[in-house]
Amino acid sequence: MTSLPTTGAAIVMPAEGGPLRLVQRPVDTPAAGEALVRIEACGVCGSDAFLQDGGFGPGSLPRVPGHEAAGVVIAVGDAQDAEWIGRQVALYYIEGPAESAWAEAGHENIGPGIQRMGVDVDGAFAQYVVRRITTLIPVEPRMDPASVAVATDALATPYHALTAIAGLASGETLAIIGLGGIGSNAVQIGRHLGAKVVAVGRGEAKLAQARELGAAITLHSSDGPEAIVAAAGGQIDVVLQCVGENTAMDRLAIDIAGYRARVVFIAVSQDDFPVRSTELVWRELSLKGSRGFTREDIREVLALVASGDLTTDHLTRNRRPLREAAEAIADLRAGTVLRTVLTMDDLREGDGQ
Numbered sequence: 326m327t328s329l330p331t332t333g334a335a336i337v338m339p340a341e342g343g344p345l346r347l348v349q350r351p352v353d354t355p356a357a358g359e360a361l362v363r364i365e366a367c368g369v370c371g372s373d374a375f376l377q378d379g380g381f382g383p384g385s386l387p388r389v390p391g392h393e394a395a396g397v398v399i400a401v402g403d404a405q406d407a408e409w410i411g412r413q414v415a416l417y418y419i420e421g422p423a424e425s426a427w428a429e430a431g432h433e434n435i436g437p438g439i440q441r442m443g444v445d446v447d448g449a450f451a452q453y454v455v456r457r458i459t460t461l462i463p464v465e466p467r468m469d470p471a472s473v474a475v476a477t478d479a480l481a482t483p484y485h486a487l488t489a490i491a492g493l494a495s496g497e498t499l500a501i502i503g504l505g506g507i508g509s510n511a512v513q514i515g516r517h518l519g520a521k522v523v524a525v526g527r528g529e530a531k532l533a534q535a536r537e538l539g540a541a542i543t544l545h546s547s548d549g550p551e552a553i554v555a556a557a558g559g560q561i562d563v564v565l566q567c568v569g570e571n572t573a574m575d576r577l578a579i580d581i582a583g584y585r586a587r588v589v590f591i592a593v594s595q596d597d598f599p600v601r602s603t604e605l606v607w608r609e610l611s612l613k614g615s616r617g618f619t620r621e622d623i624r625e626v627l628a629l630v631a632s633g634d635l636t637t638d639h640l641t642r643n644r645r646p647l648r649e650a651a652e653a654i655a656d657l658r659a660g661t662v663l664r665t666v667l668t669m670d671d672l673r674e675g676d677g678q
């Protein structure tokens with residue numbers, strides 16, 4: 326057996342708004358039931374910027390961010406798990422308490438006591454992480470690590486929202502508000518599920534990309550609710566609200582929802598917005614929230630990427646080495662990229678010393 330690393334590079338977010346630091350840290354030894362994973366790729370998404378802004382509350386920093394990751398198991402804590410060594414894996418970012426009724430019921434993404442990698446515990450902006458083996462999803466045959474990484478969040482999050490939460494059916498009309506990392510993928514997933522997809526966003530590049538990913542109709546959010554409903558053919562069955570911190574878009578989601586529509590909020594805002602009970606009753610609207618995804622969602626989207634039904638090309642073309650995590654977050658804030666994937670394979674000797 327080759328000797329295991331004793332230290333590894335990691336990116337630390339030291340304090341709210343503070344600059345990121347590349348450090349060398351000791352590598353943990355996996356306990357029974359755990360695996361040491363050498364990270365190959367980790368996506369950078371809006372939640373990482375949210376974490377840096379203090380959005381997850383006081384006490385969430387310092388932290389190593391990174392919750393959408395792929396890697397290879399290089400050691401396990403228990404000999405009976407030795408079959409895992411050498412396997413490519415997708416990392417599920419949530420670890421729940423050992424006995425959670427919500428997890429047992431198939432809702433492992435919610436419930437008391439869940440710990441999110443990269444938020445509540447240190448994440449995968451790092452060369453190595455130790456994770457409970459039950460949170461690892463084997464990838465066979467091997468795929469591009471960058472594709473696996475983004476599938477675990479950018480694809481799995483809208484997949485969960487459209488399947489488990491919205492119950493989107495073939496032939497329904499789906500409107501998606503916001504065409505960033507989540508919304509653009511909701512477009513291709515909605516199309517794959519057989520819906521007519523109406524994509525509502527800002528900026529010609531994002532609208533053009535939504536058409537490429539399968540949107541039948543694209544509109545600007547400034548076109549207003551009447552124009553959006555008319556363009557959709559008069560009835561929108563599912564609305565997915567993917568724009569964070571924007572109550573005008575929260576409200577737009579309700580304004581465009583048709584009879585018996587499910588309005589699903591996937592982005593979050595700290596502010597209130599008005600809703601009248603009459604509009605819920607008269608249209609039989611359901612307002613729903615969708616939080617993250619389950620391991621099964623990851624398995625399903627990985628299969629759809631492997632079969633060519635979903636693409637990750639638009640998410641994986643921007644790649645940076647781990648040490649450029651700050652630049653990757655800056656690109657995201659500037660809106661110049663949907664995603665950057667950090668790769669760990671080109672760390673220089675002495676990085677983070």
Ligand SMILES: [Zn+2]
Pocket residue numbers: 370371372373392393478479
């Ligand atoms: Zn994310």
